[in-house]
Amino acid sequence: MKRLLKSKMAVSGGVVVVLVLIASLLAPWVAPYSVKDFTNDLLAPPSVTHLFGTDSFGRDALSLVLHSGLETLGISLLTLVISGLIGIVCGIVSGYVGGWTDKTLSMAMQGIMSFPSMMVALLVMGIFGTIGRASLIGAISVTLIPRFSMIMRGATIPARDAEYVTAAQALGVSRWRVLWRHIVPNLVTPMVVVCSTYLPSIILLEASLSFLGFGAPPDAPTWGRIVSEGGKYFRIAPWLVMFPGTVIAVTVIGFNLLGEGIRDVVDPRIRGKLTAKSVR
Amino acid sequence: MALLKYIFSRTVRGIVSIFVIVTIAFFAIRLVPGDPVDVWLGDYATPELVAQTTQAWGLDKPLVVQYFVFLRQLAKGDLGTSLRANASVTYLIGEVFPYTVRLMIAGAVLSVFFGVLIGAYAAVRHNSFGDMASMTACMIFLSIPGFVLGYLLIYLFAVTWRIFPVIGGEKALSIAALWKHLTLPALSLGLGYAGTIARMTRSTMVEVLNSDYIRTARSKGLRQSTIVFKHAMRNTLTSLVSMIGVQVIVMLGGLVVTETVFSRPGLGRLYFTAVSARDYPLMQGSILVIAVCVVVVTFLVDISYGIIDPRIQYT
Numbered sequence: 336m337k338r339l340l341k342s343k344m345a346v347s348g349g350v351v352v353v354l355v356l357i358a359s360l361l362a363p364w365v366a367p368y369s370v371k372d373f374t375n376d377l378l379a380p381p382s383v384t385h386l387f388g389t390d391s392f393g394r395d396a397l398s399l400v401l402h403s404g405l406e407t408l409g410i411s412l413l414t415l416v417i418s419g420l421i422g423i424v425c426g427i428v429s430g431y432v433g434g435w436t437d438k439t440l441s442m443a444m445q446g447i448m449s450f451p452s453m454m455v456a457l458l459v460m461g462i463f464g465t466i467g468r469a470s471l472i473g474a475i476s477v478t479l480i481p482r483f484s485m486i487m488r489g490a491t492i493p494a495r496d497a498e499y500v501t502a503a504q505a506l507g508v509s510r511w512r513v514l515w516r517h518i519v520p521n522l523v524t525p526m527v528v529v530c531s532t533y534l535p536s537i538i539l540l541e542a543s544l545s546f547l548g549f550g551a552p553p554d555a556p557t558w559g560r561i562v563s564e565g566g567k568y569f570r571i572a573p574w575l576v577m578f579p580g581t582v583i584a585v586t587v588i589g590f591n592l593l594g595e596g597i598r599d600v601v602d603p604r605i606r607g608k609l610t611a612k613s614v615r
Numbered sequence: 616m617a618l619l620k621y622i623f624s625r626t627v628r629g630i631v632s633i634f635v636i637v638t639i640a641f642f643a644i645r646l647v648p649g650d651p652v653d654v655w656l657g658d659y660a661t662p663e664l665v666a667q668t669t670q671a672w673g674l675d676k677p678l679v680v681q682y683f684v685f686l687r688q689l690a691k692g693d694l695g696t697s698l699r700a701n702a703s704v705t706y707l708i709g710e711v712f713p714y715t716v717r718l719m720i721a722g723a724v725l726s727v728f729f730g731v732l733i734g735a736y737a738a739v740r741h742n743s744f745g746d747m748a749s750m751t752a753c754m755i756f757l758s759i760p761g762f763v764l765g766y767l768l769i770y771l772f773a774v775t776w777r778i779f780p781v782i783g784g785e786k787a788l789s790i791a792a793l794w795k796h797l798t799l800p801a802l803s804l805g806l807g808y809a810g811t812i813a814r815m816t817r818s819t820m821v822e823v824l825n826s827d828y829i830r831t832a833r834s835k836g837l838r839q840s841t842i843v844f845k846h847a848m849r850n851t852l853t854s855l856v857s858m859i860g861v862q863v864i865v866m867l868g869g870l871v872v873t874e875t876v877f878s879r880p881g882l883g884r885l886y887f888t889a890v891s892a893r894d895y896p897l898m899q900g901s902i903l904v905i906a907v908c909v910v911v912v913t914f915l916v917d918i919s920y921g922i923i924d925p926r927i928q929y930t
Contacts, residue, residue, distance in 0.1 A: 446632075446635075446636070449864070449909055449913065450636075450864075450905070450906075450909060451864055451865055451866075451867040451868030451869075451905070451909075452865070452868055453867075453868030453869065453871055453872075454867065454868055454871075454886065454902075454905055457871065457886065457887065457890045458640065458643070458644075458890070458898070458902065460890060461644070461889070461890035461891075461893065461898055462643055462644060465890065465891055535758065539758075539760055542760045542762075543760060543761065543762065543871075543872050546760070546762045546872065547871065547872070547875065547887060548891075559760070559762075562760075562762060562763060562766070563762070566762070566766060566876070569766055569769070569770060569774075570774055573766075573770050573774070576763065576766040576767075576770075577766075577767070577770075580759070580760070580762075580763030580766065580767070581763075583759075583760055583763060584755070584758050584759040584760070584763060587758035587759075587760075588754060588755065588758040591754060591757075591758055592754070
């Protein structure tokens, strides 16, 4: 933790992340207007009263962005938790049990991974419905579970083959106890690294899918959707794309920096080798 | 001989995996609740109309029969008829595929060119201001969502400076037309991946530049450019090529957004419309083509290893 605070990258990323999270959580109080404040001031350029300008319904764009932050970030975090849990468990089982279980799981995971995430996510949404938060979370999870799983599998195997594990097994310690007491503690670091690596790509994928109009119900604003709505008028009102777009980019940069800082601190060997976009 | 054998076994494996993917997609699309006929007819759905449409689309037959009908058609190169567009899927895909290929090639070339150049520069100037600046730029590029970058480019180059047209695909195949219609989409598709490629090139290159043989080359008094592009680059190339292969596949996913922002005809947008409309045959066909692309790229990458690095044996 101390080393984390010394890392400039982690601190600057962390500050951005905390600011964005606080702003989104406190949106009902900090946002200057409500999402339902329709005015006659359509597509007004940025001004003192409307810092980000207004949209085609005369709503304050800054307030829209603030109010929708929770939707976007909430979905992304929830996806991280769900796909992380499933992926990590799959990876540990795959690595620890080995044999056919491992072969089948790995093959399925590699199969999914060999496809572009966006295409897989679209297929899942095409099957389970293009509108709906559950379907969106499911779609992004399907693309991420294999990545979590393969990395955790890779971390489990050397831990499983370590001498102290063999020693524990020789002492007659049960499988579960070996797993829980001797292997899982070794996996905490890769878990943290993996989660911090893939969160930015989850946010990007969520933004892209909601940009395409998929995911949350149409009346719920999300960052991607605000940009896509603004895109219709961007020749006369470019601020409707630029400001929300910048907010997404800054948030992703924040999470990327934080993730990279965490990675440098816990595992300096993989510096710079894992980056967010490799998932998209 | 080893190479021929390798190519043969890889081709067989590639065909098998395409077959598996298509089969999984076929059943996955059909096994879940929700009827495309209902979606298509919407409020106009009367029992007779539903029955008639279901029959016309061949959806009344058992799933296994549908599957074999599909396979038989596939063997003839027929991917079925789009439920919405009332045209054959092969025609629809063939229509847009050249656009996608051009965009992919342009995007890949751009991202590899900028990525490798920036990465090599940053590695040579390791820990300098230039290194920091280029790595910051890369971080920004790989964090901007593709659609935002697309709009930003359109706003700057098409609306403000009017250098390029705003939207659309190239109609003629002249250099001028390609330049006009391809530059912005290719940039918007490629820049993010250029960021990733640059970062990876940098980290591999830094390692290589610290190795003994580079020190030898230096002590021989070779020029910096010779050392970087002839000596160091060779050893980074293997990891670079595998990474570029991955990035090109990932880039296929970026097509959907890029083609939507630029209103370009293309496979990504076609697949997206198919998904939104639950157009089974079109989804199926797009997935098949995407699978073929993925398999071909992976195949080319694997083949190229042996050419780049003679130490690698084909097995």
